[in-house]
Amino acid sequence: MSSESLYKESREIFPGGVNSPVRFYEPYPRFISSASGSRIYDADGREYVDHCLAFGPLILGHGNQKVRKALQSQMERGILFGAPSEGEIQLGKAIREAIPSIEMMRFTNSGTEATMHALRLARHHTGRDLILKVSGGFHGAHDMSLSAAPYKPDTDPSRYSTLEVAFNDIPGLETVFRNLGQRIAAFITEPVLGNVGVVPPDPEFLKASRELTSDSGSILIFDEVITGFRSSYGGYQNMVGVKPDMTTLGKIIGGGLPVGMFGGRRDIMEDVAPSGTFYQQGTFSGSPLAMAAGYATLQELKNTDYAGISSYVTKFGDEIVDFAGQKNMDIQFNRSGTMFTVFFNNREITDGAAALRSRTDLYTRFFNTILNNGVFIPKSQFEACFTSSVHTLDDLGKVVEASRNSLKSIS
Numbered sequence: 001m002s003s004e005s006l007y008k009e010s011r012e013i014f015p016g017g018v019n020s021p022v023r024f025y026e027p028y029p030r031f032i033s034s035a036s037g038s039r040i041y042d043a044d045g046r047e048y049v050d051h052c053l054a055f056g057p058l059i060l061g062h063g064n065q066k067v068r069k070a071l072q073s074q075m076e077r078g079i080l081f082g083a084p085s086e087g088e089i090q091l092g093k094a095i096r097e098a099i100p101s102i103e104m105m106r107f108t109n110s111g112t113e114a115t116m117h118a119l120r121l122a123r124h125h126t127g128r129d130l131i132l133k134v135s136g137g138f139h140g141a142h143d144m145s146l147s148a149a150p151y152k153p154d155t156d157p158s159r160y161s162t163l164e165v166a167f168n169d170i171p172g173l174e175t176v177f178r179n180l181g182q183r184i185a186a187f188i189t190e191p192v193l194g195n196v197g198v199v200p201p202d203p204e205f206l207k208a209s210r211e212l213t214s215d216s217g218s219i220l221i222f223d224e225v226i227t228g229f230r231s232s233y234g235g236y237q238n239m240v241g242v243k244p245d246m247t248t249l250g251k252i253i254g255g256g257l258p259v260g261m262f263g264g265r266r267d268i269m270e271d272v273a274p275s276g277t278f279y280q281q282g283t284f285s286g287s288p289l290a291m292a293a294g295y296a297t298l299q300e301l302k303n304t305d306y307a308g309i310s311s312y313v314t315k316f317g318d319e320i321v322d323f324a325g326q327k328n329m330d331i332q333f334n335r336s337g338t339m340f341t342v343f344f345n346n347r348e349i350t351d352g353a354a355a356l357r358s359r360t361d362l363y364t365r366f367f368n369t370i371l372n373n374g375v376f377i378p379k380s381q382f383e384a385c386f387t388s389s390v391h392t393l394d395d396l397g398k399v400v401e402a403s404r405n406s407l408k409s410i411s
């Protein structure tokens with residue numbers, strides 16, 4: 001069946017025809033029938049170089065052989081036990097060795113669950129109510145993340161459960177902590193924003209967030225669902241030398257299977273049932289298949305040339321910025337290691353508000369043309385593009401040519 005007819009069936013069953021809104025685009029999404037390495041194939045027989053990579057988990061590309069083998073071997077031994085199994089310890093130890101701030105952890109089935117429970121736990125542990133996040137930061141689809149109000153000096157904190165500050169705004173952060181520090185249970189931030197497109201941090205902002213949370217007794221949570229094991233083996237926190245109290249992970253640590261994790265300081269994590277009174281559970285948590293795929297992925301990543309993957313992004317950035325310059329087009333190429341975003345914007349983008357001022361109309365045209373030229377990227381200006389260890393110079397050539405065609409069609 002073609003994508004078009006599959007979509008017609010799908011929209012009768014699922015809202016908007018999809019099981020996650022980021023997958024929909026006009027006039028209908030291309031349905032994917034298979035994937036291998038750096039490529040995906042749609043139901044209409046077309047091939048694409050994939051720079052969406054399932055929104056991040058597939059840093060080894062599609063169908064890595066070691067991951068498939070680990071899954072096959074686990075399937076022979078059982079799919080789900082509802083009881084502890086050794087695979088959880090294997091993956092847990094690998095994570096703890098790579099990110100030492102995570103002294104204890106609990107696995108969940110998605111990043112949304114991980115951040116939701118991390119924030120609930122922070123409230124439980126501190127006995128405080130307020131959550132502080134960064135505007136443009138995304139921590140999954142739950143109310144503590146989605147319903148947030150920007151902090152202003154006259155904000156009545158009793159009306160809100162989550163307040164926001166601008167990313168990279170150290171004076172702004174200082175003001176909130178000066179005025180409300182004693183009420184803030186947790187400050188949660190992605191170390192690199194990834195959900196308004198890629199926005200790298202001023203490392204001083206992350207350092208200030210550490211100092212201010214420590215001084216006020218609030219819990220600092222780094223949401224590394226995207227950045228974990230993304231640009232080096234470990235967390236982004238290792239790269240900037242800032243140690244949060246808690247960390248959330250997802251995506252890469254499941255090797256393509258559903259997973260999440262919240263963890264951190266032992267004294268906080270020991271509050272979690274059954275060792276403590278904070279209740280959290282999950283039928284599928286620590287799923288043997290996810291543990292096996294995640295562990296195989298981390299083993300592969302230990303020997304992965306992250307600098308090589310990042311240099312693909314640098315080369316692509318150089319090409320596209322150069323070509324846009326020739327066409328007198330305003331773009332910003334933001335990148336962090338193996339992830340990147342092409343913003344249609346004439347100003348440097350250092351926070352969520354600046355990202356949101358981008359020309360989404362131009363991005364949509366760019367997306368449609370690049371898609372028709374055989375390159376698959378997220379449909380939204382405000383999602384990150386990802387690359388993998390199996391993308392080649394041949395892929396890069398195709399992506400550069402498709403990008404040039406797309407920019408030409410807009411200019």
Ligand SMILES: Cc1ncc(COP(=O)(O)O)c(C=O)c1O
Pocket residue numbers: 055109110111112113115138139140141190194195223224225226250251259260
């Ligand atoms: C930083 C961040 N946190 C949390 C989530 C939620 O993760 P999931 O989609 O696995 O629920 C996402 C999803 O993209 C994310 O980017």
